[in-house]
Amino acid sequence: MLKKLFVTMALVGVTAYSYGQGTVNFDTKAVNAKVFLPTTSSPANTPAAGTGFWAQLYAAAGVNAPAETLAKAGSPVNLRGGGNAGFVVISGGSTVTVPTTTPGGSSTVQLRAWSANADSYELAIGQAGKMWGASDTLILTSTGNSAAEPPTTPVDLTGLSNVQLLEVPEPSTIALGVLGAAALAFARRRK
16 A cells, blocks of 8 residues: 555656746846847947847757757747847746756757747748847756746856847849849959
């Protein structure tokens, strides 16, 4: 009887642990990581701001997970404006659950941002007139543990790098550039 009780308690503990997942604090102001407009913008180093931009955390369990294996964590959020321009600051709480990460386990995370005229980061990549960018991947040796008693605090994203947005020019801009280069080559050849 006592043996069955221990087995049952162990199974309940394992089940409760498996339902918990690691957590992080998705507040980039806390770690001073910003999203910046493309380097071609004026003035240089202008933070992206407001509802025209989305940011989302992507993550995978373990250290050194390749960027292409990272999955969406949480929901996309707009960047802040004003004095908080370029930062992700979620009002009402910034805890994000890292998919497939055990509570307190290690994780690889990346901040991805894109212009709001695209429905997702994946759809923004390579599309004319859209902006997108990603931070370097960040390895977290441990995450927060919401299943612990008492729960441990979500981990800050200390070491997260800034995101520099890129932009693909409109096709007409590319065509004008090619025509200009051809005209210069033709003029040079005539001399």
